[in-house]
Amino acid sequence: MGVHPPGPPVWALPGLLRKLAVDRLGMMEDAARLSDAVRVSMGPKKMYIFNRPDYAKHVLADNAANYHKGIGLVESRKILGDGLLTSEGELWRAQRATVQPAFRPRRIAEQAGAVAREAAALVDLLRTRAGQGPVDVLTEVTGLTLGVLGRTLMDTSLDGHDGIAHAFEAVQDQAMFDMVTQGLVPTWVPLGTQRRFRRARRELTRTVDALVADRAARMDGDDPGDDAFARMILAARRHDDPAVGRRRLREELVTLLLAGHETTASTLGWTLFLLARHPHVRDLLRDEARAVLADGRLPDADDLHKLTYTTQVVQEAMRLYPPVWILPRIAQGADEVGGFGVAAGADVLVCPYTLHRHPDLWDDPERFDPGRFDAARAANRPRYAYIPFGAGPRFCVGSGLGMMEAVFVTALVTRDLDLDVVPGHRGVAEPMMSLRMRGGLPMTVREAG
Numbered sequence: 001m002g003v004h005p006p007g008p009p010v011w012a013l014p015g016l017l018r019k020l021a022v023d024r025l026g027m028m029e030d031a032a033r034l035s036d037a038v039r040v041s042m043g044p045k046k047m048y049i050f051n052r053p054d055y056a057k058h059v060l061a062d063n064a065a066n067y068h069k070g071i072g073l074v075e076s077r078k079i080l081g082d083g084l085l086t087s088e089g090e091l092w093r094a095q096r097a098t099v100q101p102a103f104r105p106r107r108i109a110e111q112a113g114a115v116a117r118e119a120a121a122l123v124d125l126l127r128t129r130a131g132q133g134p135v136d137v138l139t140e141v142t143g144l145t146l147g148v149l150g151r152t153l154m155d156t157s158l159d160g161h162d163g164i165a166h167a168f169e170a171v172q173d174q175a176m177f178d179m180v181t182q183g184l185v186p187t188w189v190p191l192g193t194q195r196r197f198r199r200a201r202r203e204l205t206r207t208v209d210a211l212v213a214d215r216a217a218r219m220d221g222d223d224p225g226d227d228a229f230a231r232m233i234l235a236a237r238r239h240d241d242p243a244v245g246r247r248r249l250r251e252e253l254v255t256l257l258l259a260g261h262e263t264t265a266s267t268l269g270w271t272l273f274l275l276a277r278h279p280h281v282r283d284l285l286r287d288e289a290r291a292v293l294a295d296g297r298l299p300d301a302d303d304l305h306k307l308t309y310t311t312q313v314v315q316e317a318m319r320l321y322p323p324v325w326i327l328p329r330i331a332q333g334a335d336e337v338g339g340f341g342v343a344a345g346a347d348v349l350v351c352p353y354t355l356h357r358h359p360d361l362w363d364d365p366e367r368f369d370p371g372r373f374d375a376a377r378a379a380n381r382p383r384y385a386y387i388p389f390g391a392g393p394r395f396c397v398g399s400g401l402g403m404m405e406a407v408f409v410t411a412l413v414t415r416d417l418d419l420d421v422v423p424g425h426r427g428v429a430e431p432m433m434s435l436r437m438r439g440g441l442p443m444t445v446r447e448a449g
Contacts, residue, residue: 119409
């Protein structure tokens with residue numbers, strides 16, 4: 001067994017543990033400043049924080065079988081059950097195999113038209129708000145991502161289900177509450193977070209059951225469809241125990257609804273915020289969007305490879321505000337990471353947020369610089385220095401669709417409109433399952449010159 005990673009100084013430990021409860025981003029930043037490998041002891045419980053590409057590679061890819069989903073996601077099982085985000089082993093492999101065909105590159109390319117039409121509808125909606133005062137752009141892009149999810153992965157309209165996003169906020173708040181309290185507070189205790197969670201769980205159950213009934217009724221026996229939702233329904237029908245099949249279907253659909261919209265909405269919010277703060281970047285992106293998408297036309301699948309600077313802008317936004325900001329694991333057995341011993345049963349954290357800002361990997365890491373992702377500049381960068389969608393076997397299955405959505409929306413919005421952040425709004429990150437903006441994203445809208 002290797003040596004122990006260094007721990008925080010005795011004087012720093014109370015502050016670090018306090019931040020675990022109230023400022024998780026701050027805790028990870030403090031740990032990153034201490035060392036690339038930090039061991040925190042909380043009585044008999046051990047936590048290891050690793051912040052180097054080769055360490056991340058070992059935990060997430062090379063020895064991924066030893067590291068199951070950990071702190072935060074474990075607590076999410078209360079609502080997600082054993083969905084794709086939280087399941088392990090053979091169940092996870094079966095679930096992944098069920099939905100994987102719906103995310104093949106050719107099928108994603110076939111969805112480009114649906115994504116482009118949803119993006120154009122968002123532009124039209126924002127245009128109606130031009131000159132009428134602030135609009136919460138984060139709310140609007142969340143509606144867009146739900147719309148794209150329904151049309152591309154579910155063959156279902158999610159219009160009229162706006163409450164899904166609010167329900168998931170309550171679910172994530174509960175997961176964080178359970179993480180801090182170590183799950184010792186029963187959900188029936190009448191605290192505000194608990195009450196919101198119980199209402200959200202009931203709402204999500206009703207919504208999911210209605211969506212399943214609608215989609216199942218429209219499935220043709222000879223051609224049931226190849227979208228992810230149809231595949232999940234067919235897998236549930238084949239289960240040996242119908243009751244278990246129905247429960248698994250509900251859990252998998254709730255996971256799809258959450259994972260399919262939350263991270264992309266976060267990415268779009270931060271991208272539009274950063275463009276508003278850096279008008280010279282916005283001008284360059286607009287020039288590209290108007291050259292590639294001339295005469296007001298909508299993008300198609302081939303345009304994704306032509307919108308190179310737009311892609312770099314989205315990549316840089318995800319570097320600063322990664323959609324998956326922390327990757328928690330639990331070591332199943334004792335291991336060594338970079339020569340450091342890891343105890344069995346310990347929490348192991350890899351944090352893309354701090355890894356993406358590591359001063360040894362990125363020049364001036366706090367600066368917004370899309371040129372970092374120019375092919376020449378990125379050529380010698382370690383593969384695991386940039387992991388916005390995770391890495392290894394649990395790499396995000398929807399990354400291709402999410403990138404296409406983010407690039408198309410960013411290109412169309414910037415081509416046609418100027419969005420400006422309301423003075424005084426700083427874009428404070430709130431860590432839930434993705435890095436959401438605390439307080440939304442109030443912006444004013446005007447036609448682009």
